Amino acid sequence: MSSGEAGWEERSVARIVPPIRPRKLAKVPFVELAEGRLQGVVSSGSSATRVYVSSIEAETHDFNCSTNNNRPCGGAQGSFHCKHLKALIDEAVKQYGLERVARYLKVEAAEGDDLHSLLNGKLVKAPAAVVFSRFLRHLTYLKVPAGSEPLPEMHWFPALKAVH
Amino acid sequence: MQGVQLAELVQTPPGVDEAMEAVAGFDAALADGLSRLGPRHSEAVDALAGAVSASPLGAAAADACGELAVGSISDTELSALAGARAALLGAVHDALLARLDGALGRTRAEWEEHPADAQEPPANLLAGARSWLRELAIAGWRGVDEELVSAADQTLEALWAEPRLRRLAVLLDGLAAELRVSCPVATMERIPERRWADLWTRAVLLAHSGSWTGGAAAVSGRLLPLGVDVHEHGTAVQAQLHAVLEPRGDGPVRLVRAAVAAAKVDTIVGPEVWDLLSGHPTLLAAIAERRAVDIADMPLTADGDLLWDEERAKAGEPADPFATARVRLPDAEAPAVAPLDRHPVRIAEPVLVEGYKAKRDGTFDLGGAAIDVDADRLPPSGPLTPQLVNASTACIGLLRWDAGRWTLQPLAVRSVAKKQPVEAHNGDWALGPTDPKAAKALARSGSAVAVLTERAGKLLRK
Ligand SMILES: [Zn+2]
Numbered sequence: 001m002s003s004g005e006a007g008w009e010e011r012s013v014a015r016i017v018p019p020i021r022p023r024k025l026a027k028v029p030f031v032e033l034a035e036g037r038l039q040g041v042v043s044s045g046s047s048a049t050r051v052y053v054s055s056i057e058a059e060t061h062d063f064n065c066s067t068n069n070n071r072p073c074g075g076a077q078g079s080f081h082c083k084h085l086k087a088l089i090d091e092a093v094k095q096y097g098l099e100r101v102a103r104y105l106k107v108e109a110a111e112g113d114d115l116h117s118l119l120n121g122k123l124v125k126a127p128a129a130v131v132f133s134r135f136l137r138h139l140t141y142l143k144v145p146a147g148s149e150p151l152p153e154m155h156w157f158p159a160l161k162a163v164h
Numbered sequence: 165m166q167g168v169q170l171a172e173l174v175q176t177p178p179g180v181d182e183a184m185e186a187v188a189g190f191d192a193a194l195a196d197g198l199s200r201l202g203p204r205h206s207e208a209v210d211a212l213a214g215a216v217s218a219s220p221l222g223a224a225a226a227d228a229c230g231e232l233a234v235g236s237i238s239d240t241e242l243s244a245l246a247g248a249r250a251a252l253l254g255a256v257h258d259a260l261l262a263r264l265d266g267a268l269g270r271t272r273a274e275w276e277e278h279p280a281d282a283q284e285p286p287a288n289l290l291a292g293a294r295s296w297l298r299e300l301a302i303a304g305w306r307g308v309d310e311e312l313v314s315a316a317d318q319t320l321e322a323l324w325a326e327p328r329l330r331r332l333a334v335l336l337d338g339l340a341a342e343l344r345v346s347c348p349v350a351t352m353e354r355i356p357e358r359r360w361a362d363l364w365t366r367a368v369l370l371a372h373s374g375s376w377t378g379g380a381a382a383v384s385g386r387l388l389p390l391g392v393d394v395h396e397h398g399t400a401v402q403a404q405l406h407a408v409l410e411p412r413g414d415g416p417v418r419l420v421r422a423a424v425a426a427a428k429v430d431t432i433v434g435p436e437v438w439d440l441l442s443g444h445p446t447l448l449a450a451i452a453e454r455r456a457v458d459i460a461d462m463p464l465t466a467d468g469d470l471l472w473d474e475e476r477a478k479a480g481e482p483a484d485p486f487a488t489a490r491v492r493l494p495d496a497e498a499p500a501v502a503p504l505d506r507h508p509v510r511i512a513e514p515v516l517v518e519g520y521k522a523k524r525d526g527t528f529d530l531g532g533a534a535i536d537v538d539a540d541r542l543p544p545s546g547p548l549t550p551q552l553v554n555a556s557t558a559c560i561g562l563l564r565w566d567a568g569r570w571t572l573q574p575l576a577v578r579s580v581a582k583k584q585p586v587e588a589h590n591g592d593w594a595l596g597p598t599d600p601k602a603a604k605a606l607a608r609s610g611s612a613v614a615v616l617t618e619r620a621g622k623l624l625r626k
Binding site: 007 | 331334359
C-alpha cells in the first residue's frame with residue numbers, strides 16, 4: 001500500500017497520513033506540526049488550568065514559551081530552551097518520529113541525533129493565543145455530540161496495521 | 165468460498181475497464197485543476213460526460229463540459245461532473261457485486277426506498293463545504309498549499325457540531341488531514357489521484373443535499389456476530405459489526421451490519437479507540453465475548469444497517485462466529501446497497517474460507533485459485549497479526565475490490581498451535597486487550613482518553 005507500489009495512483013484506499021505512535025499525554029497533551037511551526041501545550045505541573053504554550057519555527061528555529069495568558073516563561077531566554085521546549089521536542093519525536101519532525105523543521109538529523117542540540121534559534125515573542133485555541137479545538141473532538149448514522153465514507157479509511 | 169467460486173469471481177465483468185479508464189482521465193484532470201484544462205484533460209472530461217450521455221445525468225454533464233471550456237466553474241458544473249463520476253463507479257460497483265453474488269450463490273434483496281425523516285440540513289454549512297470543494301477543484305491537487313487547506317478549518321468546526329452532517333464532517337476532515345500532511349502537494353512525487361478524486365466526489369454529493377441515509381423499519385430477532393471491521397482516521401473511529409440476523413417470526417435470515425462511531429484525536433490510537441465506543445456496552449460485549457444479541461424493534465435501514473440502540477439490545481448466549489459463518493451465512497439474504505453509496509470501496513462481503521494454503525507471497529491458495537490477503541488492513545486495536553494470518557487454517561473475511569484486484573480482508577482467523585485450536589478476532593479487545601503484551605503497552609502509555617477528557621472537562625466548561 002506504500003507509494004512505491006505500481007498502480008498506487010489507481011487505489012481508492014492508501015495510507016497518506018503516516019501513523020503516529022502512542023505516548024504518554026499527561027505532560028505534553030498536545031503537539032502538532034502546523035502553521036510552519038512545531039508547537040504544542042505543556043502542563044505546568046502546578047496548576048491544571050494553566051499550561052505553557054511552546055513553539056519552534058521551521059527554518060529559523062526561533063522559539064517561544066509562555067503561559068496561555070501570555071506571561072513569558074522564565075526558563076526560555078536568549079538562545080536557551082526551557083524545560084517546556086525540551087519536553088515539546090522530546091514528545092514530538094516520540095509521536096511523529098525524528099525524521100518527520102526534522103523534515104518539518106528543516107534541519108538535518110540522523111537517527112540517534114539529539115534534535116534539541118541541532119536547533120539554534122533565539123527567543124522571539126509569539127502570541128500563545130493561537131496555539132492555545134488550536135489545543136481547545138483539538139479537545140472539542142472529545143465533546144462532539146454523538147451521531148447515530150452509519151458512516152459509509154469510513155470504508156475509505158480502514159484501520160491499518162501499526163508500523164514500527 | 166471455494167476455489168471454483170473464487171475463479172469465477174476474479175473474471176472482470178465487461179465494461180469495468182472502460183469505465184475505470186474514463187474515471188482515471190477525469191482524476192488526472194482534477195489533479196491539475198479544472199480551471200485551465202489543456203487539450204488532454206478537456207478530452208478526458210468530455211469522455212466522462214460522454215460515458216453517461218445516455219443516462220438522466222447526460223445533459224447536465226454535457227452542459228458542464230461546455231461551461232468548463234469557457235472557464236466557468238460553479239457548483240452546478242461540479243455537481244454534474246461529480247454525479248457523472250459517481251454514476252460510473254456505481255455501475256462498476258453493481259457489476260462487481262453481481263459477479264460476486266453469482267459466484268457465491270448469494271441472494272440479495274431488491275433496493276427499496278424507505279422514506280427518511282424530512283429535515284432540511286443547515287444550508288449555510290453545506291454552502292461552506294461546497295465553496296471549499298470548488299476551490300480545491302479550481303486549484304487541482306497540485307495547487308493545494310497550507311493556506312487552502314486551512315481555509316476549511318471553520319467549516320469543519322461547524323460541520324462537526326451538527327450531528328445531521330456527520331458523514332460530511334468525517335469525510336472532509338479525513339481529506340483535509342491528508343492534504344495537510346502532503347503540503348505543498350506540488351512537491352509530492354506521486355499523487356493519490358483516484359483516492360482524492362473519490363473523496364472529493366463523495367463530498368460534493370454529500371454537500372449538495374446532506375446525508376441520504378434512508379429511513380428504517382423495526383426488526384426483532386437474534387443477531388449472530390460474524391466479525392468486526394474497524395475504520396479509523398485521525399479524528400474518527402468506526403467499528404462495523406457484520407452479523408446474521410435470525411428474525412423473529414417470518415422473513416428470511418439476513419446479513420446485516422451494525423456500526424458505531426466516535427470522534428477522536430490523532431493521539432488516541434490502538435486498543436484505546438474502543439474506550440471511545442464504550443457507550444455501547446452490549447454491542448462491545450457481544451463483540452468481545454462472541455455472544456449473540458437479542459434485539460427488539462431495532463431500526464434497520466434498507467441497505468442493511470442496524471441503527472444501533474442499546475435500549476433495544478440484550479446480550480445473549482455465546483455464539484461462535486465460525487459456526488455462524490459455516491451454517492447461517494450461506495443462506496443469509498444480503499442487503500441491497502443505497503444507490504448513492506454504490507462505489508467499489510463499499511464492497512465488503514463477509515465470507516468463510518477454509519482448507520486453503522497460506523502462501524509466502526501473501527495469498528491464500530484455495531485450490532486452483534488464489535486470493536491476495538490484505539495484510540495492511542489488520543487494525544492495531546485488535547489481536548490479528550500477519551503471523552497469525554499466515555499460520556491460519558480458517559478465516560472469516562471481507563471480500564474487497566480496489567484497483568482492479570479482489571482481496572480478502574481478515575476479520576477472524578483460526579489456527580492450531582500445540583495441537584490446540586487458537587482463534588483471533590478483530591473485536592477481541594473491545595472490552596480491553598486480552599493479550600498481556602498489549603495490556604502492558606497500554607498501561608505504560610497511560611490512558612490518552614482519560615487525560616484528554618479531563619483536560620476537555622476543565623478547559624471547555626465555559
Ligand atoms: Zn517554558
